[in-house]
Amino acid sequence: MIISEYLLRTLELAGVRHIFGNPGTTELPLVKACEKRKQLQYVVALSEVSAVPMADGYARATRSLGVVNLHVAPGLGNGMGTLYTAGIAGTPLLVLVGGQDRRFLHTNPILWGPVEKMASAVCKAVFVLNTTFDAATNIRRALRTALTPPYGPVALICPPDLLETEINTEPSAVTPATHADLSDEQARNYAKFLQSAKKPAIVAAEDVHWNNAANELEALADKLGVPVYAAPYTGVLPVDASSPCYAGYLPPSLKQVAERLAAHDALLFVGGRGLRNTLYSEAHLPQCMAWLGNDASAMAPDGEYKLATVTHLKSALAEISAAMGKTRASGTQSARAALELPKRSAEILHPTLAIHVLLEKFSDAIWIDESGLSTSDVRQWMQLKAGEYLINGSGGIGWGLAASVGAAIGRPKRRIVAVIGDGSALYASEALWTAGHHGTKILLVILSNRRYATLNAAATRLAGGSLKSFTIEPPVIDFSGLAKLYDWDYAAASTAREFDVALGKLRGTLKNNTLLEIKLNPVLEPVTASRHF
Ligand SMILES: Cc1ncc(C[n+]2csc(CCOP(=O)(O)OP(=O)(O)O)c2C)c(N)n1
Numbered sequence: 001m002i003i004s005e006y007l008l009r010t011l012e013l014a015g016v017r018h019i020f021g022n023p024g025t026t027e028l029p030l031v032k033a034c035e036k037r038k039q040l041q042y043v044v045a046l047s048e049v050s051a052v053p054m055a056d057g058y059a060r061a062t063r064s065l066g067v068v069n070l071h072v073a074p075g076l077g078n079g080m081g082t083l084y085t086a087g088i089a090g091t092p093l094l095v096l097v098g099g100q101d102r103r104f105l106h107t108n109p110i111l112w113g114p115v116e117k118m119a120s121a122v123c124k125a126v127f128v129l130n131t132t133f134d135a136a137t138n139i140r141r142a143l144r145t146a147l148t149p150p151y152g153p154v155a156l157i158c159p160p161d162l163l164e165t166e167i168n169t170e171p172s173a174v175t176p177a178t179h180a181d182l183s184d185e186q187a188r189n190y191a192k193f194l195q196s197a198k199k200p201a202i203v204a205a206e207d208v209h210w211n212n213a214a215n216e217l218e219a220l221a222d223k224l225g226v227p228v229y230a231a232p233y234t235g236v237l238p239v240d241a242s243s244p245c246y247a248g249y250l251p252p253s254l255k256q257v258a259e260r261l262a263a264h265d266a267l268l269f270v271g272g273r274g275l276r277n278t279l280y281s282e283a284h285l286p287q288c289m290a291w292l293g294n295d296a297s298a299m300a301p302d303g304e305y306k307l308a309t310v311t312h313l314k315s316a317l318a319e320i321s322a323a324m325g326k327t328r329a330s331g332t333q334s335a336r337a338a339l340e341l342p343k344r345s346a347e348i349l350h351p352t353l354a355i356h357v358l359l360e361k362f363s364d365a366i367w368i369d370e371s372g373l374s375t376s377d378v379r380q381w382m383q384l385k386a387g388e389y390l391i392n393g394s395g396g397i398g399w400g401l402a403a404s405v406g407a408a409i410g411r412p413k414r415r416i417v418a419v420i421g422d423g424s425a426l427y428a429s430e431a432l433w434t435a436g437h438h439g440t441k442i443l444l445v446i447l448s449n450r451r452y453a454t455l456n457a458a459a460t461r462l463a464g465g466s467l468k469s470f471t472i473e474p475p476v477i478d479f480s481g482l483a484k485l486y487d488w489d490y491a492a493a494s495t496a497r498e499f500d501v502a503l504g505k506l507r508g509t510l511k512n513n514t515l516l517e518i519k520l521n522p523v524l525e526p527v528t529a530s531r532h533f
């Protein structure tokens with residue numbers, strides 16, 4: 001069979017059903033081979049800027065490998081910002097990069113460039129199909145590396161002439177490498193670490209999702225009555241937000257993190273590679289710390305871990321619970337501090353109330369949140385399930401809208417709600433076309449404050465006040481035009497009364513992809529805005 005068929009059949013055996021990409025000449029063999037497959041579909045995105053987050057959103061929402069195809073040097077370059085994001089959030093992605101036909105590579109054909117060098121800046125490993133002798137092995141090697149933790153993007157560079165060449169090898173399933181379980185002694189040490197502390201806490205991050213360990217984490221936390229914080233910028237919610245142990249997301253300011261955790265004398269970090277933070281602040285975390293996760297590059301945020309083990313979290317957390325023996329029923333009270341809502345007025349639409357109503361109405365949805373200054377409000381009141389609240393995780397905006405399209409393609413039976421700031425919505429808005437083309441039924445809520453409000457909040461702290469450059473009007477961006485461009489339904493609300501009417505029309509299953517624009521008065525800030533940094 002030809003190498004492209006070998007590649008696709010090997011991917012199918014790993015459960016891959018979609019390849020997201022923006023194709024070019026170098027992709028002809030791959031696209032042609034995809035069209036011959038029954039189980040596997042090539043999903044066209046209108047740019048690489050949307051193809052990568054689509055594959056990432058798909059992977060996170062389905063907890064499986066995402067595959068994305070990028071077109072030689074310019075295509076890979078366009079995808080690098082969001083490949084970076086997938087790497088930070090630890091998403092397993094296989095990146096099929098179009099190589100250039102090797103028969104004329106020496107003539108410097110257009111689109112050619114240092115693709116291996118470029119890919120290696122944002123991928124954990126880069127493999128190349130060089131000859132008929134190494135092609136099958138390198139396909140298998142790339143796939144196995146992508147499926148083995150710590151997860152992240154893995155590149156496979158595929159010259160089209162080689163993809164069309166025959167090899168005499170039958171595809172078979174690739175076995176990813178797995179992490180070892182904890183030994184009895186290790187499990188006892190972690191149990192002792194938690195049980196000998198007066199007031200321990202757990203800080204959880206993405207590995208919990210990828211290791212399918214949310215239930216075991218909750219059981220462990222419950223057993224001791226320990227609160228679970230999501231580490232700042234965690235790209236996938238690691239524990240049910242409705243669980244009493246969920247203590248909320250830590251803010252990305254080290255100073256605020258230290259304040260939130262000050263009452264705890266011991267911290268167990270579960271997954272993650274450290275605390276992602278922004279805007280310099282001095283902070284000290286004097287607690288005794290331990291770590292469990294998939295990536296040995298994780299560093300203690302302050303000092304050194306007393307215990308650190310690379311392991312599979314699902315079994316490790318269950319082993320630690322078992323090693324604790326019987327504990328007194330903890331009867332955990334909700335670990336999340338309550339906060340009062342602003343007063344409702346029919347003629348005003350407060351951003352906090354808008355988020356609160358959306359969370360109540362769509363509590364059963366998978367949420368993609370890139371709502372700028374409103375993100376802390378979402379986390380304050382959300383009751384979403386583990387794995388069903390997604391954020392970019394890197395701070396790189398322009399990810400959420402396209403990620404929601406990938407999530408909707410991967411989870412067609414679920415309602416997908418994306419809440420996106422007006423600035424963030426415009427980095428890769430052509431993803432709306434792919435949604436229309438595939439008949440998804442996404443509810444996209446755009447928070448239209450005609451500002452980069454987040455940057456103004458930062459400027460207020462660092463530069464003495466808002467800056468003119470962060471106001472993105474005039475002209476006022478007309479999101480009804482964007483909806484029309486891609487054949488989405490459109491609704492808008494600028495008062496609580498209009499918002500109620502618009503939501504009333506969104507009952508049940510949506511008939512079409514729907515863009516709901518919330519026109520906000522920028523003077524009204526989300527009540528948790530101060531937690532943003
Ligand atoms: C890829 C990328 N480019 C630029 C930025 C800088 N940035 C941070 S927040 C922001 C504005 C977000 O605006 P919007 O989505 O409207 O949300 P708001 O701040 O208004 O709530 C920008 C440009 C970034 N974080 N990532």
Ligand SMILES: [Mg+2]
Nearest residue numbers: 421422423451
């Ligand atoms: Mg905005």
